Amino acid sequence: MTLNSWMYWVYLLHIVNIIRGHENLSRRNATSVSQSSDYRNQTAKYGIDGITTQTEYFCAHTAVNQSEAWFQVDLGEPFSLKTIRIVYRDEGYWRPYRFRYFYLDLSNSSVNGSTTTDRKRCYQDNTTVPDLPPSIINITCPFVARYVIVQNDYFGNDTHSTGPILEICEIEIFGCSINCNGECETTGYCAECNTNLWGENCIQSCPDHCNGGICNRTTGSCDFGCRNGTWGIFCNLTCSTNCADDVCEIKNGSCVNGCKGNFDGEKCEVCDAFHYGENCKESCGQGCINNTCFANNGTCSLGCVENFVYPKCNSEYHLMTKSHEETNKAPYIGVGIGVFLLLIFVLIGAIAVHRVFLKEKHLAAELVDCKRINPKIDINQPFLMTILESNYL
Structure with missing residues (x-):
């Protein structure tokens, strides 16, 4: 294997590693390109046509004798970028002389709406004559941006310079949606979504009450539980206000830590056996067997203990008898008088x-x-x- 073929395979392996886990955003339908000027009919579209041939007629080309040269990729919206690959003109007899001192910027404003100080500088070439920059370069640029700008202000004094010029044959921008958590597939499908997001493109928000803001990537259900006070697969149902600590089971709403006050039942919506009335504030009669009564009216559910009077068993029988006797004497006294x-x-x-x-x-x-x-x-x-x-x- 020759040195050139060995280098080719090393380069190819490197490119495969770059592409894996990220989408080539340059190839998206929403992506558009522009450049500072056109040489002949070699417009900016040549730079994202998918052809990596490095001869002149397959490359975007800015005009000669200009004060500046720039090439801009507009992704249509901000993306989380990873790596940018630039393929420059290199025909053997025509080397990348005009690529010296180029720089790569990221911005959320277009080249005409920003200055270099407003942008994020990802790379600056400092190659001096007689050396040449690489004609294929991979630049790591892990930032969020909408615009990728390649610019060159170099006025060289070598025979190959007629003012700043760019001859970009292909630019590939690898990254993912800003909603992806880490890597994405080459189709743009997120491997994982950021917190609070779900769906194929991670553009749908998780329900508000999912525990930790995390939900199922495919269905949006709250698989990791609900925040206190809610339940259901989407945590959109409210726990009973009588649940202790406001915590209930995500599947059925039953109170996990028991009930507040005198309430009872799976969802703490009824009185316990020893209380009745509004908000279960009333205690069952002291004479109720086992101190239990019906929640709706306080009637002793098992009857009264000895000497107490049914239904609420609040009074002892002998006291009631004395009272009745005194009450029964009154008519006789009246008759006597x-x-x-x-x-x-x-x-x-x-x-x-x-x-x-x-x-x-x-x-x-x-x-x-x-x-x-x-x-x-x-x-x-x-x-x-x-x-x-x-x-x-």
């Missing part, structure tokens, strides 16, 4: 009747005596009755 008052009224009535009877009896006796003493007296005279009655008032 009524009878007593009735007897008094009857007695008073009887006395009054008896007095009237005695009065009439005495009047009759008096009239008899008057008639006996004086037979001529008319006992039916009203004045005589009045006189006699006045004696009994």
